[in-house]
Amino acid sequence: MDIATHLFSALYQFGDAFAFLVLSACGLAVIFGMMGVINLAHGEFIMCGAYVTAATVHAGLPLPLGILAGTLVSALVGVLVELAVIRHLYDRPLDTIVATWGLSLIATQGTLIMVGSTMAGVGTPFGSFQVGDYSYSIYRIVLFCSALGVLAALYALFNWTRFGVLARATIQVPHMAAALGVDTRLIYSLTFACGAGLAGLAGGLYAPTMTLVPTMGATFIMEAFVTVVIGGADVFLGTAPAGGLLAIVKSGMTSWQGQLFGQIGLLVAVIIVVRVLPKGISGFVLRERT
């Protein structure tokens, strides 16, 4: 074992943790950053994406199309949830937490009743490669690239498209946007669908790497929340650097003391960061700028 292989191993673990944090958090971050709504059913949207992906792959579709199907179905469910529940609660942010928690309970137990306690998984594609004494999964590299791709796509969506401009206008001054003829309700619906779809995408991407159980959302939700809390309301100035910072903490603690201490490290990090920067990293950056 020389320095290079050590370094590669550390980088690989960092990339893996970064991908997991960013992918599981960005859907939550979009919905929170744009609408101020914390979606506690976020984990269940991830679960939905994973289940649809697995089901379509079992039906014969190739994996990328399955992941696309999972993303779209989650986004569609997101639209329905927004119409039925979230829409009525925009002026009561604490109540959205409670209501989405109710939804998460319904989704978890409903899946348990309808699909059963577990679902047949999907094999991890691409195999692995060897560096030094250890072998690494190629799919993890794909996940890391996907995380970067999602961040880039979100940046493009919110900065270069008409929807992005309207969405940002709606977030800044809702009634002014409405006065200028923006259908703010539609924008909120689409933003929520976008967040739900991103959650579905995370579920689809991670479906080949984990066991599919109705409670699998809980695996993601803590990491997602921690990243969003540290990042603050902005996806690019917040979620991405928070993902980077937490990935260092998590991969470092994990390789030092094991998986559990990786998670405890995350929790301690969040409590300390929140004590120092109450509005998260993006709040800090934006305050410096203005």
Add this chain to the structure above:
Amino acid sequence: MTGFLSLLRRLEGPQTVGRGRGFWGLFAVVLAVALAYPLFSDGYTVGNTVYFFVWVFIALSLCVIWGYGGSLSFGQTAFFGIAGYGYGVLTLNFGSAYGFTLVALVLAVGIAALFAVLLGYFMFFGRIAGVFLGIVTLAVTLMLERFMAQTAGPEWHIGSARLNGFNGMSAMPPLTIPWPGESIVLFADVGLYYFVLGLLVFVYLALRILMNSSFGNVIVAIRENPERAEMLGYDIRKYQLITFVIGAALAGVSGVLYTAWGQYITPSSMGMTAAALPLIWVAVGGRSDLTSTVVGTLVVLAAFQALTIYGSQYALVFMGVLLVLTVLIAPNGLVLGFMNWLGRLAARFTQRAG
């Protein structure tokens, strides 16, 4: 003496629903029925009722923190678990002689409160509020569950008490009251029933006094408008921290009583589902009133248990639907809405009579 009387006057006030002879008459009748109840029932049913009562404390804790204080906390089950495990570790190590179980009760609740001081300091003095508070407390709760669930190995022990990972701890002694001659062991039937009922009535009345005191008025003022309360010269961080610690201690009482009732505690008592249930009871009952919370908790618990006969999965789906509908249709809670309606009806009736 006058001090005591002025305390009693605080039993009624702007922060609690229910006043006058009608309300306290009803209270006396309900209390009398509750006291006589074991005479007409068998040990098993009474033990089951104790189980309901045990949960009322955690519901009251959420009512104080969320309903009165306005900070939504998902951490109540964490304090529940900490106190439950604390009681288990203490009694398994030191036994139940000389009334030590009661000391363990107090110590375990103290440990939960101390943990709340630590966590609350970082949160409230970091000025975390609103949705972030909910997320941080939820993350702490889930973390604690994961931590306790992996303590299966023999290296995880405190003194002679093994933590036993996902299976949890068991076989701790029930609460025991030292008595000249023979100490009274409170098994999960009539004995424990009167103990818990007494504690419940005490906590309920004490909280009514606290909420109608100046302290209660200040935390309600903070809920309504934190900036305004701060402008009026109150250190809101201190008030929020104290409220949080009181809530944590109440949740701890629930945890200890639960552990003593069933003589076991498992990590899943701190999981997502366990954390959701108190929220449902309090939201459905009426979070901004103590009486509504107590009534709502008992009613929803009884309904939940009745539904569980048909399968607990369906019961949980039903609870989720109930929660979503309550938030959408009756955000103040069903029981509180009903009591307010009853109050208006009574007012109209007395007006017409007068």
